Amino acid sequence: MSGAPTGETYFEFTAIGGYVRVSAVCATTGTEVVIMGPVNAARHDLERLALRKLERKLAQERAD
Numbered sequence: 001m002s003g004a005p006t007g008e009t010y011f012e013f014t015a016i017g018g019y020v021r022v023s024a025v026c027a028t029t030g031t032e033v034v035i036m037g038p039v040n041a042a043r044h045d046l047e048r049l050a051l052r053k054l055e056r057k058l059a060q061e062r063a064d
Contacts, residue, residue: 007026007027007028008027008028009024009025009026009051009054010025010027011023011024011047011050012025013043013046015039018038018039019036019038019039020037020039020041020046021034021035021036022034022035022036022046022047022049023050024047024050024053024054026054026058029058029061031054031057031061032054033050033053033054033057034050035049035050035053
C-alpha cells in the first residue's frame, strides 16, 4: 500500500471493560491512530486493522 509506514510501528493495547483500545504510532512521523474492538478479538486482527487505518492516514497526509 502506498501509505505504508517506512519504519517501525508501535502498538498499545488498553482493556476498557468489554473493549480494547488499540493505538498505532508510526515511529518515523509520530502519527497516531486509535481503534476500538471487543476484548475477545484476536490481537493480530486488531493490529492489522489499526495498521491499515494508520496507512490510510499517512497516505492522506502525503496527498495534502
